[in-house]
Amino acid sequence: MSRSGKDPGERLKTAKKRSASSARWLTRQINDPYVKRAAADGYRSRAAYKLAELDERFGFLKHARAVVDLGIAPGGWSQVVAQQRPGARIVGIDLLPVDPLPGVTIFEMDFMADEAPERLSEALGGPPDLVLSDMAANTVGHKQTDHLRTMGLVEAAADFAVSTLSPGGAFVAKVLAGGTDKDLLALLKRHFATVKHAKPPASRKGSSEWYVVAQGFKGRAEPADE
Numbered sequence: 001m002s003r004s005g006k007d008p009g010e011r012l013k014t015a016k017k018r019s020a021s022s023a024r025w026l027t028r029q030i031n032d033p034y035v036k037r038a039a040a041d042g043y044r045s046r047a048a049y050k051l052a053e054l055d056e057r058f059g060f061l062k063h064a065r066a067v068v069d070l071g072i073a074p075g076g077w078s079q080v081v082a083q084q085r086p087g088a089r090i091v092g093i094d095l096l097p098v099d100p101l102p103g104v105t106i107f108e109m110d111f112m113a114d115e116a117p118e119r120l121s122e123a124l125g126g127p128p129d130l131v132l133s134d135m136a137a138n139t140v141g142h143k144q145t146d147h148l149r150t151m152g153l154v155e156a157a158a159d160f161a162v163s164t165l166s167p168g169g170a171f172v173a174k175v176l177a178g179g180t181d182k183d184l185l186a187l188l189k190r191h192f193a194t195v196k197h198a199k200p201p202a203s204r205k206g207s208s209e210w211y212v213v214a215q216g217f218k219g220r221a222e223p224a225d226e
């Protein structure tokens with residue numbers, strides 16, 4: 001045993017495991033055509049293509065003038081929005097710092113903080129017509145915990161969307177395989193004309209991520225019972 005109380009053999013195994021997974025990640029990055037395209041096209045992330053592909057299929061960017069980007073770092077989605085909707089107001093938030101993006105207001109804070117929704121709404125200066133969420137919780141390796149943490153973020157994003165969107169608006173969010181959970185799906189179906197799930201081609205086949213696309217926000221005429 002070492003002074004840290006850890007068996008050196010254990011440490012070596014963990015380090016080996018970690019370097020094997022880093023090597024796999026690196027090989028995947030090097031061979032990934034979307035990573036190459038993103039570098040050539042000047043996008044900060046390959047995730048940019050996921051939003052572009054979802055938009056090609058669903059067309060939610062066409063009328064977007066006020067957009068909230070939850071989990072904005074490093075900024076690929078907002079780059080796509082700014083490119084396709086020049087002049088749109090865009091406000092983003094992330095736990096991580098984000099290099100400035102022209103025309104985008106960025107908050108470095110936890111979206112789950114009590115004051116976050118108000119800060120976003122204030123910065124936008126009016127109701128959004130598109131709420132995007134690509135937020136994912138950092139995985140801890142325990143499948144159920146990871147699932148619950150990510151679904152918690154999606155639920156908070158959906159609550160924000162239904163309490164701020166202007167009528168006709170849209171909500172697009174990353175969910176996990178198996179789609180949106182029953183209560184969340186019911187909430188979205190109640191408030192939006194259409195709710196669809198999709199896995200864009202740029203989303204890696206092996207990954208458990210899917211996206212929910214809810215369009216045609218019906219407004220807040222109903223009593224706020226959720």
Ligand SMILES: C[S@@+](CC[C@H](N)C(=O)[O-])C[C@H]1O[C@@H](n2cnc3c(N)ncnc32)[C@H](O)[C@@H]1O
Pocket residue numbers: 044045047048070071072073074075076077078093094095096109110111112134135136137138153
């Ligand atoms: C997959 S990345 C987003 C990529 C981004 N859509 C792009 O195109 O560049 C997910 C982001 O969600 C952020 N995130 C996770 N939990 C968050 C929280 N509670 N508040 C704000 N951001 C969060 C992470 O820090 C991470 O940067």
